[in-house]
Amino acid sequence: MHNFHLIWHLVKRDFELRYAGSVLGFLWSLVIPLSQLLMLVFVFGKVVPLNISNFPLFVFTALLPWNWFSGSLLSAGSIFTDSKDLLRHPNVKPAILIVVSLLGHLMTLFISLPVLFFMLYWYDLGISWTFLAAFPLLIVVQGILTAGLSLIIATANVFYRDVAPIIGLVVSVLFFVTPIWYAPQAKTEYAFLFQVNPMSLIVQNYRHLLLDRGGLDWSSVATAALMGMTCLTIGYLVYRRFESDVIDAI
Amino acid sequence: MSKALLVRQLSKRYLIHDHRQRTLRDSLTRLITGQFTSVNTLWALREVNFSVEHGSTFGIIGHNGAGKSTLLRLLCGVSRPTQGEILADGRVSGILELGGGFNPNLTGRQNLRTAGILNGLTPAEIKRREEQIIAFAELERFIDQATRTYSSGMYLRLAFAAAMEFEPSVLVLDEVLTVGDERFQKKCLDRIAGLKRQGSTLIITSHSQDQIQSLCDEVLVLEEGRVVMQGDPQSALASYHDLLRRRTEERAARLPRAIPPASLKTEEGTRQGTFEASFSSVALSNLDGSPGETVESGQGLRIKLTHRLSQPINDLALLLQVYNEHHVKCFETSISSMVSTFGELLSEGTTECTIKSLPLLPGRYFVNVGLYPTDWGFMYDYHWQMHAFHIVATEPPPGHPSGIVAMAVSWASVADDRDHSLNTGRTIPR
Numbered sequence: 001m002h003n004f005h006l007i008w009h010l011v012k013r014d015f016e017l018r019y020a021g022s023v024l025g026f027l028w029s030l031v032i033p034l035s036q037l038l039m040l041v042f043v044f045g046k047v048v049p050l051n052i053s054n055f056p057l058f059v060f061t062a063l064l065p066w067n068w069f070s071g072s073l074l075s076a077g078s079i080f081t082d083s084k085d086l087l088r089h090p091n092v093k094p095a096i097l098i099v100v101s102l103l104g105h106l107m108t109l110f111i112s113l114p115v116l117f118f119m120l121y122w123y124d125l126g127i128s129w130t131f132l133a134a135f136p137l138l139i140v141v142q143g144i145l146t147a148g149l150s151l152i153i154a155t156a157n158v159f160y161r162d163v164a165p166i167i168g169l170v171v172s173v174l175f176f177v178t179p180i181w182y183a184p185q186a187k188t189e190y191a192f193l194f195q196v197n198p199m200s201l202i203v204q205n206y207r208h209l210l211l212d213r214g215g216l217d218w219s220s221v222a223t224a225a226l227m228g229m230t231c232l233t234i235g236y237l238v239y240r241r242f243e244s245d246v247i248d249a250i
Numbered sequence: 251m252s253k254a255l256l257v258r259q260l261s262k263r264y265l266i267h268d269h270r271q272r273t274l275r276d277s278l279t280r281l282i283t284g285q286f287t288s289v290n291t292l293w294a295l296r297e298v299n300f301s302v303e304h305g306s307t308f309g310i311i312g313h314n315g316a317g318k319s320t321l322l323r324l325l326c327g328v329s330r331p332t333q334g335e336i337l338a339d340g341r342v343s344g345i346l347e348l349g350g351g352f353n354p355n356l357t358g359r360q361n362l363r364t365a366g367i368l369n370g371l372t373p374a375e376i377k378r379r380e381e382q383i384i385a386f387a388e389l390e391r392f393i394d395q396a397t398r399t400y401s402s403g404m405y406l407r408l409a410f411a412a413a414m415e416f417e418p419s420v421l422v423l424d425e426v427l428t429v430g431d432e433r434f435q436k437k438c439l440d441r442i443a444g445l446k447r448q449g450s451t452l453i454i455t456s457h458s459q460d461q462i463q464s465l466c467d468e469v470l471v472l473e474e475g476r477v478v479m480q481g482d483p484q485s486a487l488a489s490y491h492d493l494l495r496r497r498t499e500e501r502a503a504r505l506p507r508a509i510p511p512a513s514l515k516t517e518e519g520t521r522q523g524t525f526e527a528s529f530s531s532v533a534l535s536n537l538d539g540s541p542g543e544t545v546e547s548g549q550g551l552r553i554k555l556t557h558r559l560s561q562p563i564n565d566l567a568l569l570l571q572v573y574n575e576h577h578v579k580c581f582e583t584s585i586s587s588m589v590s591t592f593g594e595l596l597s598e599g600t601t602e603c604t605i606k607s608l609p610l611l612p613g614r615y616f617v618n619v620g621l622y623p624t625d626w627g628f629m630y631d632y633h634w635q636m637h638a639f640h641i642v643a644t645e646p647p648p649g650h651p652s653g654i655v656a657m658a659v660s661w662a663s664v665a666d667d668r669d670h671s672l673n674t675g676r677t678i679p680r
Contacts, residue, residue, distance in 0.1 A: 002370060009367045013360065020355055020396075085353045089368045090327020090342070162275075244330040245265055 006091070007100055014104040029108035033060075033067055034115070040181045050182060054211065057119045061210050062180040062203040064109050064116060065138070069146055069199055070171050071105040076150035077157040077164030084250050094246055095239060098150050102143060120210065131209040134216045141225045142202050148231025151239050158249050159242070178203055198224040253339065254420055254451035255302040255325070260334035262295040262320050262475075294320040295475045297334070302420070302468070304339070307452040309462045309483065311490055312472035313497075314625045318455050319424070321472065322346055325453065326422050340419025341369060344453075345409050354398035358389055358408055361397055369416040379415055386441075387411035388434075407434060414441050421445060422453045459487055498523055498628040509560045511631060519616070519636030527563055527621045528631040530598070531556040534617060534639050537604070543639040545608055547647075547656050551639065553603045553617055557631075562597075565589045566630070569620040570603055573635065574613060580654050581605075587624050609656045612643045 019025045037060055045055045052058050079097050086092045120127055157163040177193050180203065184194045194200040201220040208214045239246075295317045302308045312318045323329040325336060326344040352361040362383060366376035384393050387407040397405060413421065421442070446452060456462050462469060462483055469486035471478040471493070479489050502508065502524040509525040514532070535541045537550040545551050553570065566588045572581040583603070585591050592601065617639065620632035641656075649661055 005372060006367055009364065009373075013356070013364060016360060017353070017355055085351055086364075086368070088326075088328040088351055091368050091370065244332060247329055248264060 002091075003096070007096060007103065010086070010097070010100040011103050011107065014100060015107070018104075026111065029111040030115070033063055033108075033112050036067075037063060044181050052183060054123050054125075057123050057125070058183075058207070058211065059181050060116055060119060061206050062178070064112055065142060065202055065206055066175070066178060066180055066199065068105050068109045069142065070175065071108065072102055072146045072150055073153065073167055073171055075101060075105075076153040077167055079150065079154040080158050080246055081161075081250050087247050087250065094154075094243060095151070098147055098154060101150065102147055106139070106143070125211065125213065128209065128213045130213075130215055134205070134209055137216070137221070138202060138205060141221060141228055142199075144232050145198055145202075145224065145228030148228060148233070148235040151232070151235030155235075155239050155242055155246060158246050174199065195223075198227040252304075253301040253337075254304045254306070255308075255339070255342070255453075256337040257298055257300050257325075258335050258337070260295055260298040260321075260324065260336060261293065261332050262317075262324060262329065263332040264292045264294055264320075266290040266292050293475055295324070298472075298475075298477050300470055300477060300480050302451055302453065305446065305449045305451060306467040307446070307454065307465050309466035309469040309486070310453065310455045310472065311462060311469060311486065313493065313627055315474075315627075316472040317475040318472055319346075320475075322422055322424055322453070322455065325420075338420055341416070342420040342422060343369065343413045343416060343418030344422030344424070345406075345413050346422070346424050351409060352397045352405070355396055357395055358384075358393040358397055358400070362393075362408070362412055365412045366416065369418075371416065383408075383411045383415045386415060386437075403431065403434075410434075410438055414438070414445065417445070417448075418450065420451045420453060424455055425457065463487065494628065495522060501628050514636075518638070520634045521632070521636060522634070523621070523629040523631035526561055526630055527557055527559045527566055529555055529619060529621065529633065530558045532617065532619055532633065532637050534637060537606075545639060545641055547612055547641050547643045548607055548609055550607055551605045551617075553605070553619075554600060555603065555619060556598070556600045557621060559595070559597045563595065563623075563630075565595060565624050567622040567624050567626060568601065569618075569622060569632075571618040572605075572608075572610075573616045573618055574610075574654065575615070577635075578654065580610060580615070608641060610641045610654065611647075611651060611656045612641050615639055615641060 015026060019028060022028065024031060037056060040059050040063075041056050044050045044059075076098075079101050080087065080094055083097055086097065087094060117127060153163055153167055174197070177197055178199045179194060184191065184200070184204075194204070201224040205217055205221060208217060298317075298321065310318050310321060320329070322344065323346060324331055325338075325342055326346060327342065328346060351365070352358075353364075356364070359380070362380060363373075363376055366379070367373070371379075384390055387404075387410070389404060389408055392400065392404060397408070400408070423442075442452065454461075454465065456465075466483045468480065469483045470480045471486050471489050473493050478493065479486060481489075505524060505526070509528075511521065511523070511525040511528045514521075514529065531554070533541065533554040533556075534543055535552045535554065536545065537552055539552075555568070555570075557566070568585040568588060570583050571579060573579055585601075588601070589595050592599075615638070616635045617637045618632070618634055619637070621630040622628070623630070643656075647656065647659060649659055651657075651659060
């Protein structure tokens with residue numbers, strides 16, 4: 001119960017910190033994905049048309065889970081290093097801050113959900129019951145994956161400050177090997193990229209559920225979950241090994 | 251739990267990095283050149299065991315680097331033990347350093363709420379105490395501003411108010427109690443006394459031996475991360491002084507060759523130190539410059555100290571004390587850095603200490619002087635009861651005074667309207 005209070009309080013506090021002194025405040029969580037969407041739709045819908053039907057919706061279904069993932073990873077580096085004031089306290093296990101960051105970024109996803117639903121109705125697709133049932137599962141799978149990676153990044157960045165900039169680089173590469181604004185072609189020699197990239201697996205499931213009104217691709221979800229569990233296990237082991245040094249090193 | 255705090259086999263290891271921030275490049279270079287051992291470890295605490303009784307005031311003393319701060323940090327949970335455990339009966343709360351604990355970009359109120367949650371309070375409980383804390387800290391006008399705009403005094407007041415109003419069962423106070431204005435300090439001390447009446451336990455460190463002696467019920471002495479002893483303040487302080495002596499001896503033994511002290515003619519007392527720096531002369535004189543070891547009570551004394559360095563030393567700390575014949579300290583003054591006070595340290599130099607007035611009762615007294623490194627870790631040269639002087643009174647004071655300080659006293663019987671005694675207003679003949 002206390003942990004629940006604590007995490008909830010810290011998520012709120014994260015929001016207050018992130019938007020302290022800004023006029024739009026939490027509306028930024030809406031403005032940013034919408035402007036990204038606008039940009040991508042302009043470039044790949046008008047300038048270099050890819051001729052994908054319902055293109056704005058096509059992009060937005062992938063953009064939301066992707067932003068949760070990339071946002072969490074990009075801020076993961078500073079989770080421990082910028083929380084000296086919290087980690088001084090005996091009741092704050094460093095791992096709690098990972099959960100807080102994860103939930104904080106999930107909030108921005110939820111804030112954008114009404115826009116996504118609105119677009120689904122706009123394009124006469126609606127929301128299937130299958131999606132509503134599968135949505136929590138996809139969130140959990142992606143959460144496990146992101147938590148594992150964040151744990152590794154946050155811990156490593158305490159000792160090697162190069163980690164955060166490297167992650168910045170990796171995330172921008174991942175943006176292009178995840179089918180966010182394009183549809184992966186099955187018969188190219190690069191098709192394997194979309195099989196080993198768990199975010200690609202998750203994104204394609206969202207598309208299948210929302211755009212094709214299909215069911216879950218269980219094998220790809222299981223693969224992503226397995227990768228996520230592996231990351232989380234490695235992350236946890238790294239974290240356990242260095243936990244007491246983390247607090248002294250920040 | 252019968253104890254307020256139980257510490258068992260507590261050890262803390264720090265990884266010592268180079269001063270610069272480590273980057274992957276450094277690590278790769280080391281990996282290639284095979285320097286795997288470049289991260290040194292330091293055991294700041296080793297197998298520390300002690301317990302603190304409920305409702306007591308517990309002192310921790312030790313030389314700089316003995317592990318005091320590490321121990322306090324562990325007790326407050328700011329740092330986590332490498333081995334061993336700390337069992338606390340209730341909440342431990344403390345104020346260790348300025349600047350920690352609050353996020354500078356959040357307002358005082360937001361920080362307060364976070365602190366409350368972290369201290370295990372529910373949001374409702376925090377709301378109830380919030381106003382009380384703000385009132386205690388006297389920050390009503392500033393509480394909704396970011397703490398980065400606070401002065402260090404305001405910051406400290408908020409930290410103190412929060413730490414105390416959350417009613418910890420163990421309150422840990424480092425030397426920071428000396429910060430802040432006197433009035434607020436008094437308020438804090440009153441509040442601490444209140445907490446103690448409610449049965450809270452207090453853990454303090456202090457450089458002031460007088461404070462340790464007067465406040466503590468029990469004292470722990472640390473040396474090089476280990477517990478030397480736990481006992482009453484008197485024996486703990488004795489053990490602390492013993493450590494200083496031992497460190498000096500050990501250092502003297504490690505010197506390539508023993509350094510003879512600058513010769514000095516005295517018949518009594520003891521002299522101790524490594525003599526890398528030493529006094530070559532300690533001369534007492536009256537204020538008019540006439541040499542002599544006899545001073546009229548209330549008159550002044552001038553002490554001329556000549557030091558000599560037998561090898562280059564960057565800086566010295568200087569101690570001067572006045573003791574009476576019965577080993578009671580009457581007065582002490584010190585200079586913690588000769589360089590920052592007087593400028594460059596020459597291989598031979600003279601420092602003069604002028605005491606304008608010595609309000610001491612007639613008797614035999616001693617000037618004890620010492621040269622120390624600036625961290626006071628051992629003694630270069632300490633003179634104990636070597637330089638005697640006499641306080642005399644040509645006109646004996648009235649009323650057989652005793653004690654240490656000579657105060658101006660006169661006696662009189664005062665007229666009383668209700669009393670029809672014949673002797674009203676007459677001075678008692680001596």
